[in-house]
Amino acid sequence: MITAGMDVGAKTVKVVILKDGQIIGKGMATAGLEADGATQSAWERALEEAGISRDELRKIFATGSRREEVSGFDESVSEVVADARAMSVVNPEIRTVLDVGAEEGRAIRMDAKGKVLEFAVNEKCAAGAGAFIEAMARAMQVSMDEFGAMSLQSTKSIPINAQCAIFAESEVVSLVHDETDRPDICKAINDAISDRLTSMARRVRVEPKVALIGGAAQGLGLQNSLKNDLGIDELFVPDDPEFLGAYGAAIIAAESQT
């Protein structure tokens, strides 16, 4: 049986195709104001990798904050439920999932079967969102990989106090004007985002083991800051952490057929 999951996020669209529980195709594309074009591109890539046509798909489930903007799916599932279900398959030891998407951050406490026990989502305030980290990396004129690596070079703790991403950005500008070393600024930004994520995570009570997923999860600086803030030695980051939501949706689509 072949099913698929589609995650229409604020910045990117991800598609995962499953055949008998195994991933056979993945595709991702960056979405602009219109999500349709990116959805089509993500599908083309995933289908090409899977070597199948769309007609062969038995069921398609969608997740993501912009899923209502696109068509071509059978049912929808929330990001929280999709993340938890996928993580229970990827690593059944995980009890807390932190998802740093472009638009919002989520903290999920779950059981071994992927049932959500408690969840928290950052609401109107965008602080904690991956888009902020990306914008700051651009401001530092480095790639996301370099941003993480630079952050690890710093041993200083410079607080960024503003809760709001816009005000936080103005604090970063002040640091630049003060000629603060770039590694210290990168670490300050990661620490600030980690601080907000940790605060949200504590709302659901962090239970080990902890996983970090979403577009910003591969940032080494953010991983390091989170480990410090959460007081944990181990932070699980799956391969392709940005695909977890789509993977979860595909799994749930498959389960709906059994």
Add this chain to the structure above:
Amino acid sequence: MGKYKTEPIKCWDKAKELRTSIYERVAKARDEGKIIVAGGTESMLALPAGYDMEFLGGEPYGASCAFAGKHDPSVCLGFFEAAEAARYPRDLCAYMRLAIGSLLADRYLFGGNYPKPTFNLQTHICDSHAKWYQIMSDIEGVPYHAVDFIPYAWETENELEESKRLKREFLVGQMLDAIDWMEKVTGKEYDDEKFINAVNWECEATNLWAECCMVNRSIPAVMDEKMMFSFYIIAVLMRQRKEAVDFYTELLDELKDRQKRGIAACANEQFRFIHDSQPPWFALDVFRYLEKFGAISIGAHYSFSLSGGWAYDPEQDTWLPAKPPKEAGVELRTREEACEWYAEWILAYHTLLRSLRWSGRGKHKRLLDIVKNWNADGVIIHLNRGCEGTAVGQMELNRFLNDQKIPCMTYEGNLADAREFDLERTLAKIDTFMETLDLKKLS
């Protein structure tokens, strides 16, 4: 075809009529030579009732502005902007900002200019409220008086009887002082008989509202919380009047009849929840949206307690409707006796006031009591940025409920300021919460 039969509530129109009448009476009171008293609606409404007066309560007025603002932003956003232009910041009580804005704009939601009161009477129960009417008085140039008191601690705190006695004596003294003060500022003699009647009616009306809430223990619930908003407001606005007693007597009869005949508020009730704090008044659609999942709010500590008199019953370890004087076999004959009884009623039975002042433990126990005895399946908490008083301790409550394995969801918002509310995100969060409970939208 739903799971349960539904019918419109007959008392609905009566509630609307009574609510409208009070605001209209306030608008006309000056021309009729009546005293207008303004203040928070928890301001012991029977106290100024020794006069032939109309009371303009700030919180329900603010809620009405917020609701009306959906259709006419000038009466909500316009009032907020007027308050902000006068440098009252956005993190203050939203009701307070609406009242100040309405006054500064000199526009009354129900038509005409803002009705200038004869005096403002306020209780020192909520920090914002205490300053609210002091500011209003300064702007209006009218006298201001505050009654100071601290409610009894929750039963969980095992407060000493001596401590309660001292609190009661202090409040009685404050009430008697307030009466002397009102005589001084109005130059009119205070009518003890009117006051005694008002105390009796206030206790009866709040007892009856608590009895109405008790009926909602039944499955299916006979009222959803949207209905309660329209019903409890009568006690909020005029519980010291005989009309309120008559209204709740009629409502209680109707609710009991609905209970007997199995008439439901929601035809597809399948998830009963308790809502915490006031709702975002401009977005009551949230409750309608929840109904698509068969999820119905059957009450709240707020909706039960704002207008209800609740006494703790140690034998059953629960709260039950408190007995008003006549039911308790007490006849109030003098001003002092009425103050004594009224003080006890406020300190012991007005449980909402306690949650503004005392540790979360008591509120946690009360919430748990409501969840268990009203057969609720979960709790939805409005993290209300517009009301410091009811928002205090909400995250601790969330944690407590989760520890009890009671499904609980929070959403951020503001009871009156729509700029602090994101409907789409709230609905998305509801979808997620319902999904985690395996509840789907009913076709």
